[in-house]
Structure formats: C-alpha cells, structure tokens
Amino acid sequence: MRFTVRRRATFVLVAGLLSVGIAVGAQVVRTADATVRGLTERDFPRVKKLAENVYAYEELGNPITTNLAFTTNSLIIVTRDGVVVVDGQGSEAQTKRLVDEIAKITPQPIKYMIIGADHVDHIGGNAAFPGGVTFIAHPTSKAVIERMASAAAGRGGAPARRPIPIPQETVADKRTLTLGGTDIQIMFLGRAHTGGDLEVYLPRENIMWMSEVFFNRLYPSVGGGFTAFPTEWIETIKKAEAMKAGLYVPNHGFVDNPQVLNEEIVNFRRALENRQLPARARERRVRGQAAARGRRVARSRLSIGQSGRVPVLVSRRQQHARRGPKGLRRRGRPGTIVTESAHASRVRD
C-alpha cells in the first residue's frame, strides 16, 4: 500500500510541475536574483503548483531596484476542510496579497498558519490573516513574538503596525496535523537560522517545506547580531536529507524544479560546512596556543560575529571576503552562491 501511495504521489508531483510549465530537468539560471532571471516586479507574486492542492508562493520581499531582489516564499496547502499556510510575509500589504491569491485558488477558509521562521520578513504581516486563524510556532518562536509584542507595547505612541498575533499552539518536537484528510507533519529537526525553525512534511506528496533552514542560492546572515546556529544548522539539514523527500522547498530563493532544489539543498549545506572549516582550524590553533601557555580560551576569542550560543565559525574578514566589496552585486554570475550578509544591518533575512 505504501508503495502504491508513493508512486501516485510522484506522478501527481510531476504532473503538477508540468502543468505550470516547469519542465523537469529544464535549464534554469541558478541564482536567487530576480533581475538575473529577467523578472520584474510585475511578475510577482507567483504561485507554483507543486502537487494536487499544494502550492508554493513566491513574493519579492524587497524592491527590484535594490540589490536584495530575492524571493520570500510561503507554502499553501488546500484541504477539503480549510487551508494551511506555512510561513507568511513581511508586511500586512504583502500578506493581504497572499490571502487574496489563496482566495483565487480555493473558496476554503485559512484555518492554520504555521510559523517556520520567526523573523519579521515572515511574520511581520501576520495581523492581515483573517480572524479565526490558529497560529502554530515552536515555543522558542512563540517567546520571540511575545517579546516583540511587549517591546512594542512598551514603546508607546502609534505602533508602526498592528501587533503580530501570539501563536495559540506550539510544536516543540513533532505533531501531525490532520485537516480535511491531509496529513501535515510539523517538525523541529534542530536549530538552524532562528532557533525555532520548524519544517513541514507532507507524506502523501513527499514534499518537505524547509522554512529558513534552506536558502536557494542565497547565503544567510549568521553573524552580526543574528541568531543563527551554524553547527547545528548543518546537522538539521542532514536530518532533513535523510528523510529522502522528493522535493525540498526553500523559504528564500526561487522554488525551482525538484532536480535543481534537491541538488541545491546539498550545495547549501556544503556552503555552510565550507565556511566552518577555516574557523574550526582557527579555533584549534587558538586553543592549542592557549593550552601551551596553560591558559583557557575566552569564549569571545572563539566567537566572532555570532550572537548565538555556539562557537562561531566565521571571522569578519571571511565574511567580507565572501560578500566582496559590492555585496550582492557579485551575485549575478550564474552558478554562484550569493550572500545577504552584506545587508545584515538592514534586513533580517
């Protein structure tokens, strides 16, 4: 039975992709930069059908005139008893567009909104979801949102936007949400970009929404005031890879065809690993020098540019070398991984 179901799911997936004109194996320019792909603001938002009743939603998070023209994605799961959205958008206007696009796909109401990433570019617009939506997050993310709410209340004056709704339900490890006959597995595979990173797996369709654990052809901000957990992040991706999903969907960067995405998640993990290698060597050297003098190493000497609780693995010089003098402007060459670190002070990726 299991085999039959899996075979059917594969067919649905391929048929779904063909129906929106994404030929499997077609040449795509491997870049997150919308301008390099010849796209304009008018091309967004874009809805891509991944399987029967499963859609990826690509929205341009920043104006195309900036060098931050990459997508912020959401997942839309339609069931016969309502819609589940995974990861939202950064502003209420953007989230309203998402809600409007969902209404074009189905008359079903949005019942659940799963927060896979608690950074503002994915939750900032959550107040624009209709009333009655149940928000689900990891306990760590719920605490982050509660802190945001109390900080906003403490500032007084006119708030910049409506408060982000506090999640009513949490998933610390794993939960299967069954809605309208569709199983939706919400899971925490370990800390990665935010610390409360949740993934969503659809067993029937064999699709894995990776949230901000997977950036397609973007290098994430991991230092400079960002909470990120590079060492654990790599292990989290490995756990996801071990699930052998048919399709890994990124939260940032384009939702390309399965062949490309399944290669790119490996490339992304390797990029994280490569970045750590020099830092590990440096850590060994620093520890060795200290041990020779009979001293212990201060944590600050091992942790450069990292706000998380794991030792860090990149130096500022490496960060600079990676992003280059012109930041994302280097990114246009097909086949290169780009970084958004240059903009760490302006956006939370």
Ligand SMILES: [Zn+2]
């Ligand atoms: Zn983000």
